[in-house]
Amino acid sequence: MIIDTHHHYWNYDPVEYDWIDDDMTRIRRSFLPADLKETLKGTGVEGVVTVQARQSLEETDWLLELAAENEFMRGIVGWLPLAAEDIGAILDQYSQNKNLKSLRHVVQGEKDPNFILGKEFNRGISLLKNYDLAYDILIFEHQLVNTITFVDQHPDQQFVLDHIAKPRIKANELEPWAKYLWELAERENVSCKISGMVTEADFNNWTEEQLKPYFDVVIKAFGPERLLFGSDWPVCLVATEYSDWLNLVKKQLAQFSEEEQKMIFHKNAEKVYQL
Template sequence: MSSSGSIRPLTSDHQYRSQDKGFQTTAFSLYTAETRIRNIICGKLFLLVNDMLTCVLVSPEIEALKLGTLTGVITLRIDSHHHLWRYDPVEYDWISDDMSDLRRDFLTSELRSQLNEAKVDGSVAVQARQSLEETQWLLEMAQEAPILGVIGWAPIAAKDFPAILDHLKRNPLLKGLRHIVQAEPSQFLTGVDFQRGIHHLAGTGLVYDLLVYADQLPEGIAFVDQFPAQSFVLDHMGKPAIAQHEIDLWSRNVRELAQRPNVTCKVSGLVTEANPATWTPELLRPYFDVVLESFGPERLMIGTDWPVCTIGSSYSQWWHIVEGWTASLSPSEQAAILGGTATRVYGLSGAST
């Protein structure tokens, strides 16, 4: 709806120019009244299924949409965690023989197909190898839909990190940084050089994605406590040892971490922490229940970990499972987990085809 309150019909090519961001978004699916109302386009728009018209929202409705609190509106469905790569056996030596199906390219064309099938509106691409080259490549890939943001890598502990950060943060598609801490020795997070680098993130608006194994969570808690003003996202729910049926110690540590209000959590990566060949949704559900109770829906976001998830689950299957787990929640709580939290925490601006 325009500022004058009038309803603007769709143009013949179904396109609008966003008033506040200056980028083009495309409405790519309209449904009849029998179809559930879905957000398909930029976070500034929602579809009104009424005579096939589209409304344009203005503030403060835009902010309410981002928060998933606007009555009757379903927030954009966002995959907060996936990867892309051009496979190289040296660069991706972590892909072991039991993950041999991943030894190929995974690019935006295939990603778009997966998102369309699962009716997902946008995504966040996350680094899979620790190089500035990959970070720049992901930012280039994000110039086209449906990638709304990138969690890249940079040498946070390096002395020249401030200069590198100053260059990277000029790209608005960079939403945060991540280091593969799960592969580092004990006390890496509490090292002076790494913590000096995290201090430089303050005030940039960039998120730090925390990737640790369950037994590294106490170190992660001590790390987070050093930066109460920094936004953190816990990847893959802290990687519980599901294959070993361990939940108690992980649960205590996750509940402790969740007491820090500057930490949110991704509902992702569980299939590969279980046995990819024998897991069931029932086996994984208790772990989801712990983070739901600990963080609450407003601090949870779905992520698929595609294509890694495909060694045990299809892209759409993971969405269906999480939708089932959240079915008993209120519409606003479901909207938070399925897109609202990621949109808010990462400051995602919009979606397009």
Template sequence: MIIYSHQHFWNYEPVKHAWIDDSMSVIRRDFTPSDLKKVYDENGIEGCVAVQADQTLAETEFLLKLAAGNDIIKGIVGWVDLRSENIDEALKHYSQFEKIKGFRHVVQGEADHNFLLRPNFLRGISALEKHNFTYDILILPHQLGASLEFVKQFPNQKFVIDHIAKPYIKDGFFDGWEVLINEIGKHENVYCKMSGMITEADYKTWSPSQIEPYMNAVLKVFGTKRVMYGSDWPVCLVAGNYKQVKDLVAHFIASLSSTEQANIMGNNTIKFYNL
């Protein structure tokens, strides 16, 4: 079964989605499961994990509603305020919904470089494991150091790095990112999504040869059992269509065994999110 680990849906609102700047104007519209189903039918995909794009409880409810009416959505990564004093109560509430598999905070948008290490956030993360929830780590390269210290504190919590930690591919930033990705990848409870890469390169001039060193680094440290393909649709449309994004990874892993390819293109996602 081919299940992809990272998709978004939204009803576009200029204020709520202010992060979609002029350079990304092509995605300033609604994106619904019916839009994605057309893409999936063309590419032989069976389902996805829908990931939050807005930091509100309403966003989590929105994804729950979409999942209830669309079997293409196999799991949800929602948002909850992990800093809340009532986090355990909130997680108990969400435990009743089978499709909610985990949560994410948009740490990349936090000015505090050590946001992940603040006591109130750590307390929230410590509550996830007993409810069997995963956590998606959405960061920029300058937050990798804090992320390494963060994952060290929770050896039994299931983590996944979104978008290979968004290295600055356009600017050729590699060495510092690689050193810290290697250290994080040594922790067996941490997975990595091979996604969101073409939007970190030049939108118009990116090529597979620019991105392959980053994919090589990720595959080397995380291996074929902890890498998940995720297209990051519809954000990827800023720099390429769905087939281009899929082919980028599919061609890169073509020399692996059929079992290893199947792991990256779906089985690892099923395992990680318990789909």
């Protein structure tokens, strides 16, 4: 069994999704549960965790509605205003919906380099463990140093690193990403999604050989106990087909025993997101 822990849906709107630029014309359309269900045929993927693509309560409400309507959606990673003064009351309300498994903020898009260390934001993060909610970390590699400091403030919080912290694959640069990823991986309350790699490379010219050093670092740093599979569909489609990405990950994980592969492909997801 396989659980895909990272994908998105959207009703395409050029203003709301202005990050979909001219190099990504293939995904300038709507992507909904029916589209993903069709994509998953024959892949062995039986369950999914859907991740927010907009930072609004409207988005979180919409994803929770979709999860209630689609059995293959095992849970969602939503967005809530973690820095808000009344975040406690908001968490009281939203945590009643058992399809909400984790929260995420698009830290990679924040202009303030110290956003992740902000007092109000961290006050919100400190409450999540009381509601059995994980937190998905979305950053670029240059934000890893502050992220390590951030994680150390919350030793009892379950974190999931998205897209292996977006290293500079297109430039074929391993450092300082590898150094700081290893350091972050020393924190046992952090798991990592194998996802989003092809879109950090050149969409049209990436190779398996180019990605291998990044796979090697992540696999060794986190080990089979703290890795999860994610597709980043439909974003991945600008660089690869869903099944091709899944097969590439399977190939990289062939070094592990059958039980270890089960951990990465579904057991870790069930544990981290309490599916």
